[in-house]
Amino acid sequence: MDSLSQILLGGAVAAAIAPAGHRRAALLAGAALGTLPDLDVIPIGLLTDDPIDRMTWHRGVSHSLLVLPFLAWAIWAWCRSRGKRVAESPARWFWAIQLALLTHPLLDAFTVYGTQLLWPFSAKPVMWSSVFIIDPLYTVWLLLGCVAAWLARERRWGRQALLAGLAASTLYLGASQLAKFQVEREAERSLAALNLQDAPRFSVPMPFNILLWRVVAMTPEGFVEGERSLVADEGPMRFREYPSDVQALGEVFDYPAVRRLRWFNRGFMKAERRDGLLVLSDLRMGAEPDYSFRFVVAEHDGSAWREVAPTQMEWPWEASDRLAAMWRRIWTPEPARPTAQAAADSAGGSPAINASK
Numbered sequence: 001m002d003s004l005s006q007i008l009l010g011g012a013v014a015a016a017i018a019p020a021g022h023r024r025a026a027l028l029a030g031a032a033l034g035t036l037p038d039l040d041v042i043p044i045g046l047l048t049d050d051p052i053d054r055m056t057w058h059r060g061v062s063h064s065l066l067v068l069p070f071l072a073w074a075i076w077a078w079c080r081s082r083g084k085r086v087a088e089s090p091a092r093w094f095w096a097i098q099l100a101l102l103t104h105p106l107l108d109a110f111t112v113y114g115t116q117l118l119w120p121f122s123a124k125p126v127m128w129s130s131v132f133i134i135d136p137l138y139t140v141w142l143l144l145g146c147v148a149a150w151l152a153r154e155r156r157w158g159r160q161a162l163l164a165g166l167a168a169s170t171l172y173l174g175a176s177q178l179a180k181f182q183v184e185r186e187a188e189r190s191l192a193a194l195n196l197q198d199a200p201r202f203s204v205p206m207p208f209n210i211l212l213w214r215v216v217a218m219t220p221e222g223f224v225e226g227e228r229s230l231v232a233d234e235g236p237m238r239f240r241e242y243p244s245d246v247q248a249l250g251e252v253f254d255y256p257a258v259r260r261l262r263w264f265n266r267g268f269m270k271a272e273r274r275d276g277l278l279v280l281s282d283l284r285m286g287a288e289p290d291y292s293f294r295f296v297v298a299e300h301d302g303s304a305w306r307e308v309a310p311t312q313m314e315w316p317w318e319a320s321d322r323l324a325a326m327w328r329r330i331w332t333p334e335p336a337r338p339t340a341q342a343a344a345d346s347a348g349g350s351p352a353i354n355a356s357k
Contacts, residue, residue, distance in 0.1 A: 001107050001108055001110070001111060001131070001133060001134075001135075001138075002133055002134045002139075003035055003038065004139060005107065005134075005135075005138060005139045005142065006034045006035050006037075006038065006104050006107065006108075007031040007034050007035050008031070008034070008139060008142035008143055008146050009034055009103055009104070009107060009142055009169070010030040010031055010032070010033045010034015010035065010100040010101075010103065010104065011026075011027040011028070011030040011031040011034060011100075011146050012027075012030070012142050012145050012146055012149075012162050012165055012166050013030055013034075013096070013099045013100050013103055013166065014026040014027070014029055014030025014033065014096040014097070014099070014100040015027045015030060015096075015146070015149050015158075015159075015162055016159055016162040016163055016166060017092055017093075017095050017096040017099065018085075018089070018092055018093060018096045019088075019089045019092055020154040020155075020156070020158070020159065021154050022085045022088075022089065022093075023149055023150075023152075023153065023154065023158055023159070024150060024153065025085055026096055027146060027149060027150060029096075029097075029100070030096065030100040033072075033075075033097060033100035033101050033104075034100055034101075034103070034104055035104075036062075036101065036104075037059075037062040037063050037068070037101065037104045037105060038062075038104075039062070040057070040058060040059075040060070040061070040062035040063075041054075041058060044057050044058060050257075050309070050310055051295060051310055051311065051312035052257050052260055052261060052295055052310045053260070055264070055293060056260055056261070056263075056264040059105070059108060059113065059114065059115045059116055059125065060116045060119050061116075061119050061120070063104070063105035063108060063115050063116060063117065063119070064105070064116060064117065064118065064119035064120070065102065065105060065106075065117050065118065066118060066119065066120075067119065068101045068102055068104075068105070069098060069102070071101065072097045072098040072100075072101045072102070073094075073098075075097055076090075076093060076094050076097045076098075079093070079097075080093075105117055109126040109127070109128050110128050110129075110130050110131045110173055110176065111127070111128075111129065111131060111132070111133050112127045112129035112202070112204045112284045112285060113125075113127065113133070113284075113285070114126070114127045114264055114265070115127070122263075124263065124264075124266060125264060127202075127266075127284070128177070129180070129202060129203065129204045129205075129284070130173070130176035130177050130179070130180045130205065130210070131172075131173065131176045131205060131210065132204075132205050132206070132207050132208055132209070134207070134208060135172075135205075135208055135209070135210070136208060137172055137209070137210075138169050138172050138173070139169075141164075141165045141166075141168035141169045141172070142165050142166070142169050143165075144161070144165055145161045145162045145163075145164060145165020145166065146162070146165070148161035148162075148165075149161055149162045172210075175210065176205065176210045179205070179210045179211070179213070179230055180203055180205075180213070182230060183203050183213040183215065183228045183230070184203055184215075186228060186236070186237055187201065187203060187215045187217075187226070187228070187237055189236065190226070190236045190237040190238075190239070191217055191224075191239075193236065194224075194239065196217050196219065196224070199217040199218050199219060200217065200218045200266070200267060200268070201215060201216060201217035201218070202215070202216055202266075202268060202284060203215045203216075204284060206227075206287075206326050207323065207326065209330065210230075211229060211230050211231050211330050212227065212228070212229050212230075212326060212329055212330045213227065213228045213229075213230070214226070214227055214228075214287055215227070215228065215237065215239075216268065216283050216284075217239070218267065218268065219241070220246070221241075221243055221244070221246065222241065222242050222243040222244035222246070222270065223241075223242055223244060223268075223270065223283060224239035224240060224241050224242070225239060225240050225242060225287070225288055226238055226239040226240070227329065227334070229329060229330050229331070229332075229333065231330055231331060232329075232330065232331055232332055232333040233333050233334060234333065238334055240288075242270070242288055244269075244270045244271050244272065245271040245272055245273060245278070246271065248271050248273065248278050248298075248305065249269075249271035249278075249280075251304070251305050252278060252297060252298045252305050252307070255297060255298065255307050257295070257297050257307075257310045258280070258297055261280060261282075261295070261297075265282050265283075265284060268282065268283040268284050269281060269282055269283055270283055270291075273300070274296075274313075276299060276300045277296045277298070277299055277300075277308075278296065278297055278298040278299070278300070278305060279294050279295065279296055279297075279313060280294070280295050280297055281293070281294045282294075287322075290315070290322070293312070294312065294313040294314070294315070295310050295311065295312055295313070296308065296310060296311045296312075296313060297310055
């Protein structure tokens with residue numbers, strides 16, 4: 001999740017546990033602890049300039065549920081040895097520090113990026129993908145609770161405000177999982193009608209909400225992409241087909257960078273040639289034709305692909321236009337019978353496939 005959400009979550013958790021007289025200090029300490037795991041980007045950036053390594057090492061050791069409890073204990077022991085607040089109430093501060101750290105990777109796991117909760121084991125990163133990386137309706141309750149607790153100082157209603165904020169934000173995460181279940185259920189039925197019931201797929205909410213969702217399923221020739229508004233859509237989902245250069249991807253399949261990407265994104269990527277370069281796009285973050293992570297992994301020498309040091313590419317896209325269209329799409333159902341021209345995408349997508357065929 002975004003840094004503000006993590007700061008507020010850490011602060012709210014720590015302040016709800018710490019003694020009332022320590023509440024303001026706990027808000028500040030929890031905020032620092034809540035953002036601490038994301039500081040792994042600093043050593044990673046110093047150790048490597050490989051963009052794939054930087055992407056896949058992030059949310060690793062610093063987000064492991066097998067590592068953070070020991071770090072929390074070390075911080076608690078050091079603070080207790082210095083006396084003052086932690087020494088005055090060691091049990092409460094022990095749990096305040098533990099939970100301020102541990103809630104960080106758990107919240108990250110609700111996004112699609114991938115969080116290595118069991119590092120150093122090689123299990124695939126966890127991506128429950130039920131909230132977007134920034135979601136105001138998750139964050140606002142924590143913000144209100146923290147502000148109220150700061151103003152309340154030692155008064156009882158300060159802790160009640162924190163608990164209410166934590167309860168509301170947690171209920172929102174639960175609502176996101178229920179929304180995801182509804183989308184997945186319809187996606188499964190619609191993809192089965194296209195004989196894609198066994199295709200690897202994922203669903204993820206569109207930016208800043210849990211009402212509009214995107215579903216992607218892989219196919220032998222590329223992938224299909226569809227949207228689902230929980231407010232406006234009824235009946236089967238419709239999917240658009242997009243190609244991927246599966247032959248080229250097969251030829252570079254065992255390159256170390258490609259293996260690392262496949263492990264991290266579970267194979268949800270698109271391969272395409274651009275000016276003699278092979279570009280791999282992570283399908284999980286973005287939407288056709290715009291993606292947040294694109295990497296050059298090979299160069300064609302005229303007869304075959306040659307491995308190159310990975311570089312990250314950025315292609316311009318009109319965020320304001322896309323967000324405005326997304327907002328309209330939440331409240332507007334897809335046309336019942338889209339025309340081929342309207343359904344085709346400028347990036348080469350095929351006309352929409354109606355799963356009710």
